[in-house]
Amino acid sequence: MAPLQTSQQTGTPLSPAELSYLHTSLTLTPPIRPDSRTPTQFRPLIAESDILPSTNGSARMIWGDGGECVVGVKAEVEKNSASSGGPRDWVEISVEVSGQRDDDAFLGMTVAESLLVPESGVLERLALGERFHWKVFVDILLLTPPLSHPATLLTLTTYLALRNTFLPKLVSEVAEDPVFDDDWDNALPLYPVDRIAPPITLLVVSVGENIFFDPTREELAAGDVVLAVSICGKKVVGVRTLEGGGGGVGRAVVKRVIKESCEVAEEVFGSLNSVGEGD
């Protein structure tokens, strides 16, 4: 039997022959993916929003491979204090992976640093007069140990939850202690429709000249390089390599990744925004 080669990140047991076969079929023009998707096509997923009554905003997503993620957003009123890190601390993100003892700091960081994009106006909406502000807790619960890299699942669910997050309307004056409108129907969205939406992160794997969105773990194992591209609105706000692969990646490929990510993200935003409109 062929020795098993296990990719460290994805843990896929694929023999060198299988890896090579997969690699070849992905480098063809047009490429052939194992599940016959087009390069930009995502796997089917189930998404629900606004599922938990005790949160300000929530969402749940179930990926085809069994990955499941629940995000709850809660907001609390907090006094401004000089000792804390200022507005940077107003949003707190924690990721909990089921069955793992330690919280995965890296994943949380990925989401957090792209969340507070300047000019999005989120921090202005969190300020409550002169002395108080909202503190927003984003708790991400990864229910099943992910089979492929969970970054896409996490950020898409977080996006959905944040889009559905509402904060009670402030009725008091700037200098007073905050008093809120009792009517939940008057609550204001954290991310209004006409403003910059929360960012999402897409995983892109490049094999030869071809690039693929939403890679399965087999594709991740066969890829030359795995990039996590964060997109906010119509702009790319961050790119990082998750797996260097064998020989790195050419400049032209990175350029294409960024260009295509914007187009794909627009489609993703469109379909995520339609979640919950049906009912």
Added chain:
Amino acid sequence: MSRYEILSPEGLRTDGRRWNEIRRFSAKMATTTAADGSSYVEHGNTKVICSVNGPIEPRTANARNSERVTITVDVCFAAFSGTDRKKRGRGDKRVLEMQSALSRTFASTLLTALHPRSEVHVSLHILSQDGSILATCVNAATLALVDAGVPMTDYVTACTVASYTNPDESDEPLLDMNSAEEMDLPGITLATVGRSDRISLLQLETKVRLERLEGMLAVGLDGCGKIRQLLDEVVREHGNEMARMGAL
């Protein structure tokens, strides 16, 4: 005396139920493909996701028993599940107690001797809490264990009962507490196996008059019977669905 009345003179509770009515109960089986068995239970505003893996090779040495299968339970409260955000660590006393209560209850009902030297791992996630959390966890775990095909004698079903004191000092049992009732009234959680009236789990965390316990148990057993019927419907419907899809 609390601000609002738990039971109105007309016999209605704050959410409009009568004393012997349970809240809206809905459950789903096989919600994820990543585990051997899974379920999602909504009981009122209490929402629990459960997944079961097993029988598997024991992951730790102390889960290995050459006589029977070991049942390990992980209970996890989501930080956003309560009214205020609160993170519960793994060492939280209440969580540990729930875990041991659940694993002991199921150890007595599952046919543990059939899978020696292996482990059944039950993982429960509480997404939203509104009373009767332990009972909902029991029901969710039962459904997930059925979905995983772990051999068991019958359904384990659980519910809660509170004891309400009327202004005239007479008492009235209230079936299925929500969180407001749980806060104000003494109550019990009990679980039964199948149609029998045999109690496999009984938890009493507050003081209650001894002579009231009998009545509460009677109402609780009745409630467990109702829940059993609901779970049975869910399982049958899921089975029919599987048969239609050609999975059986």
